[in-house]
Amino acid sequence: MTVILEGEYESEYGEVITLHDVHGKNLNDIVQKIKADDADFGHTPMELNLHFPDGSIKWVEDTVARIVSES
Numbered sequence: 001m002t003v004i005l006e007g008e009y010e011s012e013y014g015e016v017i018t019l020h021d022v023h024g025k026n027l028n029d030i031v032q033k034i035k036a037d038d039a040d041f042g043h044t045p046m047e048l049n050l051h052f053p054d055g056s057i058k059w060v061e062d063t064v065a066r067i068v069s070e071s
Contacts, residue, residue, distance in 0.1 A: 042068030
């Protein structure tokens with residue numbers, strides 16, 4: 001199963017960064033990939049949607065913040 005994260009978040013300097021279809025096995029996998037490139041990910045304002053294989057979509061800002069805080 002592959003899920004897709006899309007949306008946007010602010011950089012540490014207020015720049016809006018757009019995520020275009022970041023694929024992964026699960027949300028945690030995707031968060032770790034993004035954090036490897038941007039250590040501030042999850043600590044700034046964000047609007048993120050997780051797309052599931054069945055076509056459903058879920059807002060995941062709170063979940064991402066929790067994953068980041070537990071990492």
